[in-house]
Amino acid sequence: MQSRSMLFKVLRGSKSIRATQKSNTATESVPAHDIYNPLPFDKIPEPTGLPLVRTALDYTPLRGFDITRLHELWMKRHQECGDIYKERIGLKYWVFCRTKEDTERLFRSEGRMPFRFELPAVRELKTMMGYPDSIGNQKGETWHRLRQPVNRILLKKQTVWKYSKEQRDVCKEMVSYMERRRDENLEIPGYAEALQVWAFEMAGIFIFNTQVGLLREDVATEVAAVFEGSSRMLEYVGAGAIGGPWRYFLKPGLKKCLLNSKNFMLTIVNEQMSKKSIKGSLLEEIMSIETLTEEERESLLMDVLLGAIEATANTLAICLYCLAMNSEIQAKLRSEIKALTPEQISSGRAIDSMSYMNAFFKESNRLLPFTHGLPRQFDHDIVLSGYRIPAGITILNTINSTSNMNPDYFEDPHECIPERWLDKDKSKFMTTSGFGVGARACPGRFFAKQEIFLMLIEILTNFKVEYHHAPATSIIKATGVLSTEPKFKFISING
Structure with missing residues (x-):
């Protein structure tokens, strides 16, 4: 059992990023932001993978994985699964979201002491x-x-x-x-x-x-x-x-x-x-x-x-x-x-x-992007894109790196046009600050x-x-x- 646990920690992801048929059906049947009648967590689209290792191989050199370009994998997942998806990373599920509506709801739901998942790498550095x-x-x-x-x-x-x-x-x-x-x-x-x-x-x-x-x-x-x-x-x-x-x-x-x-x-x-x-x-x-x-x-x-x-x-x-x-x-x-x-x-x-x-x-x-993704955890359930996400699940907002070229948000998205930000109300929550x-x-x-x-x-x-x-x-x-x-x-x- 311990070796299986270690396998999950080392391998994460799969080249196949097709959402399951069940999940795609759920996505089509629910309004994008129905907070009053949300669908359960298990209906959130997720990439399919192999037995046991699930999507693990996507996170290995066998599939050309580059940790510095992790945001490109997020984009592929969103393209296949939609604006919100879940993925089992190690022994735990993560949820990834990218719309401006979910971004606003995510950060307006925070209290005075927001939760963020711990980074073992940081703890190791401090110990050194x-x-x-x-x-x-x-x-x-x-x-x-x-x-x-x-x-x-x-x-x-x-x-x-x-x-x-x-x-x-x-x-x-x-x-x-x-x-x-x-x-x-x-x-x-x-x-x-x-x-x-x-x-x-x-x-x-x-x-x-x-x-x-x-x-x-x-x-x-x-x-x-x-x-x-x-x-x-x-x-x-x-x-x-x-x-x-x-x-x-x-x-x-x-x-x-x-x-x-x-x-x-x-x-x-x-x-x-x-x-x-x-x-x-x-x-x-x-x-x-x-x-x-x-x-x-x-x-x-x-x-x-x-x-x-x-x-x-x-x-x-x-x-x-x-x-x-x-x-x-x-x-x-x-x-x-x-x-x-x-x-x-x-x-x-x-x-x-x-x-x-x-x-x-x-x-x-x-x-x-100065910051590609912002993670959060909550001690209460939250509804994003019409799905109920249980307390304790890590939610990663990827809007900065997966919606920054969305033509629905930005006209001529590949052009550098500072003027688009002069209307502060119009541009709100279409990206997050590079400083969090x-x-x-x-x-x-x-x-x-x-x-x-x-x-x-x-x-x-x-x-x-x-x-x-x-x-x-x-x-x-x-x-x-x-x-x-x-x-x-x-x-x-x-x-």
Whole structure:
């Protein structure tokens, strides 16, 4: 019995994704969103598979499975089964949904302490680093106890805005770095690593109240090995998102890499702790939270630092790719930037109010999702697409990666058209935010967005951005990541 259990955990899926005849009949007979007379769970369409292993072979190299392109398998499932389907993954059923109506109902049904399924890969990473489990894996009152002090610090826009001037200075330094490091093709070798260093410096402004100084002496590529830990951590979490053995192939050398990153971060933290400049900083706030243990405070600080590096750097790379492929949008954004006064261009409040920049940001997330799927669990039954889903079932909302090209939602879906997001009511729930939704959304999302906007302003003020390599898509490594190296050509505008 134990070996059979292990087989289910290792093998998940099947090449055959035909929905059963019984399920297709059920789909046709029920109104899409009948919440008053829902059909039972067993009527939800599901892909058919082989005896015993069910759909397991779809999740193996035998069928060409690539964990970074898991969203493509979701799309195939939806195309065959419909807008909602269930699939037995391991020993448990998951439900996948993608309509804007289900998306709205899913996230409006959350309480103040939403449930999300645990990620064993995250727990393993924290253990390697010598820390307790992450906030993201916690539930109920434990999650709320850890998350509440973070929210008080990070989710006040006035707090975010007060750092905008200093963060703009970091962006100017990044532009100087880019000018120095451009090669004969006007591209920047190791630009992915440079974006990580930039993101760390931006995080340093609000965490330490000062710059660390990694961009000043052309050291971005020299510290790349240190930031390798955050990249490998992201890849490991992505590979372990649905369980199975894939993440274990990434494990050799991972602990050493993580500890190198941790020690580097703690060295900087300890250096900053001795300075008067940390007064009123996020570092001081976190280290003084009395409801957390010393280990929890340090673990939280590592989450903020490592999360800030990867999420912000990867999202900026996606935005730059969308700009590089659409020169007319660059021109429109430059016009919006030029309309800002010298005082406004350093004002967090003014930058946050840039309508076209915000629309472009959302359109970039639609075309190349920053987040491909959002999981939830409920302690009560919920009705989606006319089916009753029992409490405790993991529900994965896939609207970002399986409905982002739906012509019923988006006219000319393959075109980059930021204007489609200027009507906020019309566009509601047609995608979800790249930083998550509701109480479980990324607590650093306001900081990340401000940092990206500030960097885009400086880049567009100084450069025309082009891309002359293989087309890119967004792949899954915990968050959305460009499938190609961010090799952009930066052409100076002012000589």
